[in-house]
Amino acid sequence: MNDSYGLNDYSFDEFLEQRKKVDFYGDDTYLQKVAAHYAGRDAERLHVSLVDFSTVLSTRWAKLAEGITRAEVQPFMQHFDAYGHRIDRIVRPLEMLQLEREVFREGLFSSTTHPLESYTKRLLLNELGDVGLNCPIACTDGLVTLLRSYATVDSPELMQILKHASDGIDGEFAIGAQFMSERQGGSDIPANVLEAVPDGRVYRLYGNKFFCSVTHADYAVVTARVSGTSKISVFVVPTWLPGDKEKERRNGHVVNRLKSKLGTRELPTAEIDYHGAVAYPVGEQGKGVSIAVAMVLTKSRLDIGGASAAYMLRAFREANLYANFYANFRTVFGKRIVDYPLAARQLRELRLVAERTTAGALDVFHHYQSASAQGSDEALRRRVFQSRELVLMQKITAAQDAVDAIRKAISLYGGHGIxxxxxxxxxxxxDAMINELWEGPKNLLLTQIYRDLHRVSSWYSATQFAFDILQGLDEGRIRSYACELETLLAEPLTEAPSDHLLDVAEEFEKLCMGMFRARQELARCRVEG
Structure with missing residues (x-):
């Protein structure tokens, strides 16, 4: 009998070997070009730093990330120790603890790390596809940004927390989180009912937060209603008070349960009850909504832009490797996958949307940084407003485009893609689908854009806004966008729905996303020179 009878000699080995050799930054000439464009005179220094960073990321960290994704090592709760003490320990895999420790020791938010270097490194980290690492990084970014604006010598606890999260203490770096969602809704911060009761220099929290990601964090930015008032304030809440982390004694709260989610499964997300947790106030009392949005949610939305670009870059690379290496051996109807125009077109579309989104992400980040300058002149006022709207438009557009791009990459894999x-x-x-919802779903952010443009109409017209954010585009095309924007803003999109307003809402969504994609394409053209 022939021993080879029925054997299949197809092999994935060449594809796997090529995948192992990939250097996320070193092999991505387009990302190198974008980073150099926005780094300007610092391009060479940034390049050297990213080369070193990517060497570790593409090997050791990528291997650790693969281990974390296994279903059998997903986070779980241990509510009590062997002696009946309530500890609410979140058990995570060793690979996650190692990866987290090594990445945070890179000092991504250190006072010595340039913001562009930090952002570009975080974009690369998102290519690992491990949101259990990258969501804590994004939330820590928000915590550091908040404290750099409000921590002073009059609040030594906040100064210590800032040092712990940005530059580390004795080589250990703190992780931040943000707990704002309650049962009545995640995005409706003004409706928060968690109560903050004054207790000398600090406050005590009482109540529930319903959707708390990065539950294992050292500190959380929490919104709450100050007792006896009708307005929301912002607080930083330590998970453990000094000396209590080793004893697993939490600061006045219990973790009810971990959530079961569609995505971000490596990330612990929980429901928390506060029973008098010590909380440190941040900023002016009653200004919590504006502080949370400006300092915390905006940074998270910026990070979603970078994450979306990273997901697309990774999806294109995986699809391209599969089509060009595994498909060299596997043929369909006698030809390689990439030799069919319909498949080749999908690969081209993946590449172009990934490049457009990457250039757009660095463009919006650069705009955000320039809008953070000090000053009060009219030009800066407009630039700050532009930055706010571009962040919202990017979050809506890039998050949706990422889902579509990844779905396309999966289709190129065929059955292997699932x-x-x-x-x-x-x-x-x-995880990309979670990014569509995280920090506000599309309908809410579009409503915010509509309200924002109405709010500033007395000093900043929608027409001027369109010309400012699309500068460099054909003037006739900008004028067309501006005219349509003015027409749609004249409609009462915050009133009760009607058939007419549903059509208007659809057009407003298409317009906002179309304008932002035009902005992304402008950024891509500038990078290409």
Whole structure:
């Protein structure tokens, strides 16, 4: 009998070997070009730093990230120790603890790390596809930004927390979180009912937060209603008071349960009850909504832009490797996958949207940084407003485009595309869908843009706004966008729905996303020179 009878000699080995050799930054000439464009005179220094960073990221950290995604090592709760003490320990895999410790020791938010270097490194980290790492990084970014604006010598606890999160203490770096969602809704911060009761220099929190991601964090930015008032304030709440972390004695709160989610499964997300937790006030009392949005949510939305670009870059690379290496052996109807125009077109579309989104992400980040300058002149006032709206438009557009791009990459894989242990694509798809909702779903952010443009109309017209953010585009095209924007803003999109207003809402969504994609394409053209 022939021993080879029925054997299949197809092999994935060449594809796997090529995948192992990939250097996320070193092999991505387009990302190098974008980073150099925005770094300007610091391009060479940034390049050297990213080369070193990517060497570790593409090997050791990528291997650790693969181990974390296994279903059998997902986070779980241990509410009590062996002696009946309530500890609410969140058990996570060793690979996650190692990866987290090594990445945070890079000092991404150190006072010595340039913001562009930090942002570009975080974009690369998102290519790992491990939101259990990258969501804590994004939340820590918000915590550091908040404290750099409000921590003073009069609040030594906040100064210590800032040092712990930005530059580390004895080589250990703190992790931040943000707990704002309650049962009545995640995005409606003014409706928070968690109560903050004054207790000398600090406050005590009482009540529930319903959706708390990065539950393992050292500190959380929490919104709450100050007792006896009708307005929201912002607080920083330590998970453990000094000396209590080792004893697993939490600061006046219990973790009810971990949430079961569609995506971001490596990230602990919980429901928390506060029973008198010590909380440190941040900023002016009653200004919590504006502080939370300006300092915390804006940074998270910026990070979603970078994450979306990273997901697309990874999805294109995975699809391109599959099509060009595995498909060299596997043929369909006698030809390689990439030899069919319909498949080749999908690859081209993946590449172009990834490049457009990457250039756009660095463009919006650069605009955000320039709008953070000090001053009160009219030009800066407009630039700050532009930055706010561009962040919202990017979050809406890039998050949706990422889902579509990853779905396209999966289709190029065929049946292999839905296998959880074959590639990162199924995980990226689920996590990208979470990014569509995280920090506000599309309908809410579009409503915010509509309200914002009405709010500033007395000193900044929608027409001028369109010309400012699309400078460099054909003037006739800008004028067309501006005219349509003015027309749609004249409609009462915050009133009760009607058939007419539903059509208007659809057009407003298309317009906002179309304008932002035009902005992304402008950024891509500038990078290409």
């Amino acid at each position: 296998m959880e242990d074959f590639s990162c694509l199924p995980r990226l798809l689920r």
